[in-house]
Amino acid sequence: xxxxxxxxxxxxxxxxxxxxxxxxxxxxxxxxxxxxxxxxxxxxxxxxxxxxxxxxxxxxxxxxxxxxxxxxxxxxxxxxxxxxxxxxxxxxxxxxxxxxxxxxxxxxxxxxxxxxxxxxxxxxxxxxxxxxxxxxxxxxxxxxxxxxxxxxxxxxxxxxxxxxxxxxxxxxxxxxxxxxxxxxxxxxxxxxxxxxxxxxxxxxxxxxxxxxxxxxx
Numbered sequence: 001x002x003x004x005x006x007x008x009x010x011x012x013x014x015x016x017x018x019x020x021x022x023x024x025x026x027x028x029x030x031x032x033x034x035x036x037x038x039x040x041x042x043x044x045x046x047x048x049x050x051x052x053x054x055x056x057x058x059x060x061x062x063x064x065x066x067x068x069x070x071x072x073x074x075x076x077x078x079x080x081x082x083x084x085x086x087x088x089x090x091x092x093x094x095x096x097x098x099x100x101x102x103x104x105x106x107x108x109x110x111x112x113x114x115x116x117x118x119x120x121x122x123x124x125x126x127x128x129x130x131x132x133x134x135x136x137x138x139x140x141x142x143x144x145x146x147x148x149x150x151x152x153x154x155x156x157x158x159x160x161x162x163x164x165x166x167x168x169x170x171x172x173x174x175x176x177x178x179x180x181x182x183x184x185x186x187x188x189x190x191x192x193x194x195x196x197x198x199x200x201x202x203x204x205x206x207x208x209x210x211x212x213x214x215x216x217x
Contacts (some may be wrong), residue, residue, distance in 0.1 A: 004083045037175050061107075068197075073164040088105055
């Protein structure tokens with residue numbers, strides 16, 4: 001488990017918004033948009049690397065770039081916290097059983113190390129058919145799920161009303177060609193207590209920036 005710091009709710013820059021959406025109107029906010037992955041797909045092909053893992057790395061990098069995406073809530077003490085780092089929970093789909101196995105991959109900004117570890121984590125998960133979800137043991141891990149069968153237009157993730165779950169939930173589907181570019185649907189869900197439309201939209205803007213920087217390295 002990563003270290004974290006406790007946020008002072010009286011000086012938190014979203015103090016009023018946090019109180020409203022954690023007490024009066026407990027809800028989430030989500031958004032689906034198409035991200036241009038033309039360069040990332042070309043770079044992955046040129047380097048012989050897996051597009052999926054490359055995108056996962058960039059997504060984890062983006063979500064670690066702002067405190068807003070690393071928030072947590074300790075229901076036992078009522079404390080609002082910010083983790084030093086969060087990591088992606090990816091998934092392996094088993095064709096024979098049509099079930100998934102969660103894969104816990106530790107995020108590091110060291111791309112070669114992350115890539116190698118992610119590949120090894122996936123390979124190990126392919127050897128089991130256990131669901132093996134362990135949220136209690138992985139409190140600072142966010143959900144990152146690839147919906148490989150469809151290039152969808154909208155997706156909603158619903159959690160129980162009043163559930164102060166602050167970790168990001170991100171899904172993405174197949175990319176498809178649109179006007180000569182490869183566009184991929186990405187859905188981002190965040191709890192409204194710690195994020196609004198700007199912060200959700202910012203994930204997409206940061207992804208575009210990181211993709212561009214990554215592919216010119």
